[in-house]
Each structure stands twice: as C-alpha cells, then as structure tokens.
Amino acid sequence: MPAPNTPESNAAVVIYSGGMDSFTVLHRALREGRRVHALSFDYGQRHARELETARRVCQALDIPHQVVDIRAIHGLIDNSALTDASRSVPEGDYAEDNLAATAVPNRNMILLSLAIAKAVNIGADRVDYGAHGGEHVLYPDCRPEFVEAMRHAAGLANLAPVEVHAPYLxxxxxxxxxxxxxxxxxxxxTWTCYAGSELACGQCxxxxxxxxxxxxxxxxxxxxxxxxPGHS
Incomplete structure (x- = not known):
C-alpha cells in the first residue's frame, strides 16, 4: 500500500456493501480501468451476511478489500429495524412508513466520510457509492442534493479534491x-435481504x-x- 498522501494513479475507493447496487458500481469502476479499493463497513447491521458476500467477491477479483469495524457506534444508530434485532423488518413494497423504519441514522454521511478519508490517505481521487433514484428516493442520503453537498464538503475538508461519484443517481x-x-x-x-436469515425472505x-x-x-x-411473490 502506498504511504499516506502518496497518489495512487487512477484509484477509486468503492463503498461496497455486498448488495446488488454496490456490486454493479464496483464492476463499473473496474471496467473503467480504475484501481479499485473496496471498502465495507460492519456497523452492527442484522443483514451482516452481505459482508461475507463482499469478501468472497473481492477475493475472487483479487482486489484490495477492507472491512471497517465501526460497531462501537452502534448505540448511536440503533433506531432502525436494520440495526435493532428486537424490531421486525417491515414487509411490503417501499412506502413512507417502512422507509422510515429501515433508515439508519446518518448512515451514508458516516460511511462517505470514512471512505473519503481512505481516498485521501491513499491518494485516490474518487469515492464511488450506489445511491440511485429509484422509488425509495425518500431516503435523504440518496438524493442528488445530499451527494452534491458531500462533494462540496469533501473539497473543503481536504487539501486534495475527492470526487463523490454516484453513477446511478x-x-x-x-x-x-x-x-x-x-x-x-x-x-x-450479491445479498440484498434485510432480514438476515439463511435464505432471502422475499417479503421485505x-x-x-x-x-x-x-x-x-x-x-x-x-x-x-x-x-x-411470483418467484418459484
């Protein structure tokens, strides 16, 4: 690994959860010829199976992969069905009520801040993440305004510019x-299910x-x- 603040040519840090969106973002960056550093986070999510999926993929691709243990902040972000195992994961299509139940407080700001730090540390000029403009656009940290604000903050907070790149925004x-x-x-x-069981639930x-x-x-x-439903 290069010394801190030593630029690494054409490098990008990809926030890689192990889900289908970040899986696609990861491969898209590789297709662009980027030197990808995959970054995953263990924040006490009940669907932690996604982390093992991410490990297997990165090992098969032979790309650097770091799983950052931030479980120490679990008590700060446990007001979500994804981080509180005592709460049921809501079923049904995305709607305002289950969006609120599955929103992890300030998650993408936290993860992006750490990924930007990683990028600055290795001299990468880009951080990629899988926010998209689908039906759950109600998640505030997946909105274009949030991405633009993080881009601006990354420029203010560091000597070297880091682009926050959301290709599917x-x-x-x-x-x-x-x-x-x-x-x-x-x-x-890939792994998508919120429930954290052996099989994907199909209902969340x-x-x-x-x-x-x-x-x-x-x-x-x-x-x-x-x-x-509709899948056998």
Whole structure:
C-alpha cells in the first residue's frame, strides 16, 4: 500500500456493501480501468451476511478489500429495524412508513466520510457509492442534493479534491440491473435481504424491489428465497 498522501494513479475507493447496487458500481469502476479499493463497513447491521458476500467477491477479483469495524457506534444508530434485532423488518413494497423504519441514522454521511478519508490517505481521487433514484428516493442520503453537498464538503475538508461519484443517481434499480446484466455479472454473488436469515425472505422491501427489477428485465434472480411473490 502506498504511504499516506502518496497518489495512487487512477484509484477509486468503492463503498461496497455486498448488495446488488454496490456490486454493479464496483464492476463499473473496474471496467473503467480504475484501481479499485473496496471498502465495507460492519456497523452492527442484522443483514451482516452481505459482508461475507463482499469478501468472497473481492477475493475472487483479487482486489484490495477492507472491512471497517465501526460497531462501537452502534448505540448511536440503533433506531432502525436494520440495526435493532428486537424490531421486525417491515414487509411490503417501499412506502413512507417502512422507509422510515429501515433508515439508519446518518448512515451514508458516516460511511462517505470514512471512505473519503481512505481516498485521501491513499491518494485516490474518487469515492464511488450506489445511491440511485429509484422509488425509495425518500431516503435523504440518496438524493442528488445530499451527494452534491458531500462533494462540496469533501473539497473543503481536504487539501486534495475527492470526487463523490454516484453513477446511478438518476437511474432506477431496474436500470442498474440492466447495466450489470449487459456486463455479464452474476447476481448470485450479491445479498440484498434485510432480514438476515439463511435464505432471502422475499417479503421485505429490499427483496421485493430486487425481484421487481429482475422481472422488469425479463431475467430470473439466481438467489433462493424463502417466500417470494411470483418467484418459484
């Protein structure tokens, strides 16, 4: 690894959760010829299986991958069904009520801040993340205004500029999947479900949105589901 503040040519830090959006973003950066450093975060999420998925993918691609343990802040962000195991993960399509239940307080600002620090540390000029303009645009930290504000803050906070890059900001989940399928990506190497069980539940908003994206693309989801409408 280069010494701190030593530029690494054409490097990008990709926030990689192990889900289908960040999986596509990761491969898109690689296709652009970027020297990718994948960065995952353990913040006490109940769907931590995504981290193991991310590890396997990065090992197969032979790219640097760092899992950052930030579980020490769990008590600051546990007011969410994704971080509080005592709460049920809401089922059904994305709507205002289950959006609120699955929003992790300030998550993307926290993760982007750490990823920007990593980029500055290794001399990378870009941080990529998978915000998109799908039906759950109500998540404030996936809105264009938030991304632009983080770009501005990254420029103010550091001596070297770091671009916050969200390539699918104006695209839907179906668009992301279409792009990945065109790249020949295998989405069996992703994990989307919020429930954190052995099989994807098929009923949480994240599973349902994923299944709808596959249906919109006339493709079959390679993941196994415990229960999935229209999927057998």
């Amino acid at each position: 104006d695209r839907t989940k179906s668009d992301i999947l279409a792009d990945g399928l065109a790249m020949g990506l295998d989405y069996a190497e 908003a994240s599973c349902r949105e994923r299944l709808e994206a596959f249906a919109a693309n006339g493709a079959r989801d390679p993941l196994a589901y415990a229960s999935a």
